[in-house]
Amino acid sequence: MAKVAFLGLGVMGYPMAGHLKNKGGHDVTVYNRTAEKAAKWVDEHGGAHAATPAEAAAGKDFVFCCVGNDDDLRAVTLGQDGAFAAMKAGAVFIDNTTASAEVARDLAEAAEKAGFGFLDAPVSGGQAGAENGVLTVMVGGEQATFDTARPVIEAYAKMVGLMGPAGAGQLTKMINQICIAGLVQGLAEGIHFGKKAGLDVEKVVDVISKGAAGSWQMENRHKTMNQGSYDFGFAVDWMRKDLGICLTEAERNGAKLPVTALVDQFYKDVQDMGGRRWDTSSLLARLER
Numbered sequence: 001m002a003k004v005a006f007l008g009l010g011v012m013g014y015p016m017a018g019h020l021k022n023k024g025g026h027d028v029t030v031y032n033r034t035a036e037k038a039a040k041w042v043d044e045h046g047g048a049h050a051a052t053p054a055e056a057a058a059g060k061d062f063v064f065c066c067v068g069n070d071d072d073l074r075a076v077t078l079g080q081d082g083a084f085a086a087m088k089a090g091a092v093f094i095d096n097t098t099a100s101a102e103v104a105r106d107l108a109e110a111a112e113k114a115g116f117g118f119l120d121a122p123v124s125g126g127q128a129g130a131e132n133g134v135l136t137v138m139v140g141g142e143q144a145t146f147d148t149a150r151p152v153i154e155a156y157a158k159m160v161g162l163m164g165p166a167g168a169g170q171l172t173k174m175i176n177q178i179c180i181a182g183l184v185q186g187l188a189e190g191i192h193f194g195k196k197a198g199l200d201v202e203k204v205v206d207v208i209s210k211g212a213a214g215s216w217q218m219e220n221r222h223k224t225m226n227q228g229s230y231d232f233g234f235a236v237d238w239m240r241k242d243l244g245i246c247l248t249e250a251e252r253n254g255a256k257l258p259v260t261a262l263v264d265q266f267y268k269d270v271q272d273m274g275g276r277r278w279d280t281s282s283l284l285a286r287l288e289r
C-alpha cells in the first residue's frame with residue numbers, strides 16, 4: 001500500500017482515483033479545483049481530500065494528475081500552490097493528461113532538478129475504459145521510474161507500455177489520435193453512403209465489421225451514429241485540442257498529416273454546429289446537415 005494523491009477528478013480522473021483506492025488498496029488523497037467533486041469522491045470511496053495540489057502532494061509516494069490541457073497541467077504543477085514544490089524526494093509524479101510532448105519534457109526536467117521522478121502517461125480507452133479500470137497507458141520517462149510506478153498504474157489499466165524517454169508517451173498518444181481521426185471520418189462516410197443507398201446500416205456493419213474494415217469505432221459507435229445520437233463520449237473540443245497538439249508536433253518533426261489537418265477542420269464545422277461536447281463520431285452529423 002502506497003501513499004497516493006490524485007489531482008483532477010473529471011470524467012477520467014474520478015474513476016481512475018477510485019481504482020487506485022479500491023483495486024490498488026492505496027491510501028488516496030484527492031484534489032479537485034471544484035472542491036464539491038472531491039468531497040463527493042471521499043463520501044463514495046473514503047480517503048481524504050486536500051484544498052490545493054501542494055497539500056495533496058505533500059509526503060506522497062505517487063502523485064497522479066488528469067487535467068485538461070498544457071496550461072491546466074502547468075497550473076497544478078508549477079503554479080501557485082502547485083504540486084511540484086511539495087513533492088518529496090524520490091516520489092513519482094504521473095501525468096495522465098493528454099498534453100504536448102514539450103510540456104512533458106519541461107516537467108520531467110523540473111522534476112529531475114528537484115529530486116523526484118516524472119512520467120508522461122496519457123491514456124486511451126475513454127470514459128468506459130476509466131470506469132472499468134482497463135485503460136491503455138502510454139508512458140514516457142526513465143526505466144527505473146517506470147518500474148517503480150508500473151504496479152500502481154496497473155490499478156486502472158489493462159496495458160501499460162514504456163515508449164521511450166520523457167515525451168514519448170505523449171508522442172504515442174498523438175499517433176493514436178492521428179489514426180482515429182481519418183478512421184472516424186471514413187466510418188462516417190460509409191454510414192452516410194449506406195443510408196443514401198437505402199441499405200440497413202446495422203445489417204451492413206454486422207457483416208463488414210468481421211472483415212478488413214472492422215474497427216473499435218465501428219463496433220462501438222455505429223449504432224449511435226445510425227441513430228444520430230452524440231450526447232456522450234469523447235468531446236469534439238477535446239479532439240480538436242489533441243489534433244492541434246499533433247499538427248504542432250508535425251510542424252516540428254516534418255511529418256505530413258494531410259488527412260488529420262482536414263478532419264481537424266471538419267471538427268471545427270461540428271463545433272460551429274453546436275457540437276463542442278458531442279462525441280467525435282458526430283462527423284456524420286456534419287455530412288447530414
Ligand SMILES: NC(=O)c1ccc[n+]([C@@H]2O[C@H](COP(=O)([O-])OP(=O)(O)OC[C@H]3O[C@@H](n4cnc5c(N)ncnc54)[C@H](OP(=O)(O)O)[C@@H]3O)[C@@H](O)[C@H]2O)c1
Binds near residue numbers: 008069071096123125
Ligand atoms: N474523456 C475521455 O474520453 C478521455 C479519453 C482519453 C484521454 N482524455 C484526456 O484526459 C484529460 C481529462 O479529460 P476528462 O474527460 O476527464 O476532462 P474533464 O471531465 O473536463 O475533467 C477535467 C479535470 O481537470 C480539472 N482542471 C481543468 N483545468 C484545471 C486547472 N487549471 N486547475 C485545476 N484543475 C483543472 C477539472 O476541474 P473542475 O472539476 O474544477 O473543472 C477536472 O477535474 C484530457 O487531457 C483529455 O484529453 C479524455
